[in-house]
Amino acid sequence: MPIALVTATRMEMRHALMGLAGLGGLARDAGITFADAPQTADTPAGERHGAGTVRGVPETAALPARGMAQIRLAERDVLLVVTGVGPVNAALEIGLALGARTDISGVVNLGVAGSFDTLAAPLAAPVAATREIWPEYGLADQEGFVDARAIGFPQWEDPADPGGHIWDSVALDPVQAALAMGFALDPAWVHGASLTVAGVTGTPQRSQALRERTKALTENMEGFPLALACGLRGLPFLEIRTVSNPVGERNRSLWRMREALTGLGEVLATLVKAL
Numbered sequence: 001m002p003i004a005l006v007t008a009t010r011m012e013m014r015h016a017l018m019g020l021a022g023l024g025g026l027a028r029d030a031g032i033t034f035a036d037a038p039q040t041a042d043t044p045a046g047e048r049h050g051a052g053t054v055r056g057v058p059e060t061a062a063l064p065a066r067g068m069a070q071i072r073l074a075e076r077d078v079l080l081v082v083t084g085v086g087p088v089n090a091a092l093e094i095g096l097a098l099g100a101r102t103d104i105s106g107v108v109n110l111g112v113a114g115s116f117d118t119l120a121a122p123l124a125a126p127v128a129a130t131r132e133i134w135p136e137y138g139l140a141d142q143e144g145f146v147d148a149r150a151i152g153f154p155q156w157e158d159p160a161d162p163g164g165h166i167w168d169s170v171a172l173d174p175v176q177a178a179l180a181m182g183f184a185l186d187p188a189w190v191h192g193a194s195l196t197v198a199g200v201t202g203t204p205q206r207s208q209a210l211r212e213r214t215k216a217l218t219e220n221m222e223g224f225p226l227a228l229a230c231g232l233r234g235l236p237f238l239e240i241r242t243v244s245n246p247v248g249e250r251n252r253s254l255w256r257m258r259e260a261l262t263g264l265g266e267v268l269a270t271l272v273k274a275l
Contacts, residue, residue, distance in 0.1 A: 001105035002070065002077035003181055004097060005268075008085045008111050008222050010065050012264060016110050017063070019265025020073075020272065068097050074272055076182075079104065083222060086198055087134070090222035094229045106181040106236040109226050110267060112260045113194065113218040113241035114201070114248075116211040121190050121243050124259035126267050127218050128174035128185060129239040131193035132227035135214055137168050145213060156232060170227040177236035184274035192217030194239065196224035207248030219247045240267050 007013040063069065068081045079101060083093035098104060115121040137155065138148035148154075148168035158164030178185050195216035201207050210216065223239050230237035242263035245255040 001103045002079050002101065004068075004079040004081050004094075004101075004104050004107045006081040006083060006090075006094065006097075006107055006109045006222075006226060007264075008083050008090065010063065010082050012111050012261065013063060013080060013082055015261040016264040016268045018262075019267070019269035021265075067093065068100070086221050087196055087225050088198070091225035091229070094226050098229060098233060104235065106177070107226060107230050107238070108181070108183075108271070109223060109237070109239040109241075110264050111220060111222065111241050112244040112257070112264075113220040114245050115218055115243040116195075116207060116216060116247045118243070118246050121192060121217050123243050123245070123256040124263050125190055126186070126240050126242050126263060127190045127192055127194070129172050129194040129218070129223060129227075129241070130174060130191050131169055131171050131216075132224040132239070133169045133193060133195045133214050133216055134224040135168065135195060135210065136198060145209070155228060166228065166231070170224065170231050172227060172237060172239065174238055174240070177238040178271070180236040181238065182274065183238070183271045186270050189240070190217070194218045194220050194223050194241070196220055196222065201248045202250060204248040207246075210247075218243065242267065 005013075005016070007016060064080060064082050066082045066084055068079055071078050071080060079097065081093060081097050083090045094107070113127065115123070115127075121127050136146055137151075138146040139150035140146045154165035154167050156166040174191060175185060193214070193216045195210065195214055195218065197219060198221065200221070201210060201219060210219075218241060220241055223241075227237050227239065242260040244257045244260035249255070
């Protein structure tokens with residue numbers, strides 16, 4: 001049964017698959033070859049490496065701009081799912097994927113994220129999510145913070161368990177999820193809760209307030225709906241994101257987007273070696 005590899009953007013998917021370049025046989029079996037490609041004005045900044053080229057670009061018709069495609073990797077079927085950015089797009093595409101392929105046995109979500117604490121989750125470091133939190137659902141107070149329970153409508157009600165409501169968070173166990181899918185995590189990877197937002201935090205003040213309120217370590221834009229969908233289907237869900245920037249910091253000179261994108265390939269290579 002296939003595993004779904006999910007990213008928000010084609011750029012993240014490409015960089016994740018670049019990690020297979022050093023695992024030659026696995027990449028060839030997946031139908032992926034690698035070559036330098038001309039750099040154009042439209043090449044995203046995270047993919048530019050100077051000298052007019054983008055190095056090690058995966059060449060495969062299977063790489064979707066959005067939606068789902070299938071490759072064969074380490075004798076397993078892997079569905080590549082590109083959702084588009086944000087929780088609405090993520091919910092839409094994971095719903096379509098799970099509806100179309102009822103045989104999906106687990107979901108791995110790779111992407112970039114902001115860090116609320118760059119000492120605990122440094123720039124470019126991989127972070128495995130131990131909880132997904134959605135702080136934008138519920139009743140907003142005058143300070144702009146939202147209480148999910150105050151609105152009275154949970155995200156999910158388990159008819160078999162009157163107390164089994166999901167309001168604004170989903171607990172995750174990355175170690176067990178990895179084992180269930182045949183992966184092994186690098187023990188050096190950081191673990192922590194992740195916050196999903198539709199509107200990225202744009203000030204240090206907002207960052208500090210969210211950190212204090214939610215205890216999240218990272219901020220992302222797609223994780224909660226993916227975690228919720230997998231939880232409702234009883235599927236293992238593993239979310240690993242590399243840190244591209246401090247949350248609330250809009251000075252891009254302090255970001256490490258290129259390193260974070262490169263790190264996605266290292267993460268996937270580590271996971272695949274265990275298969």
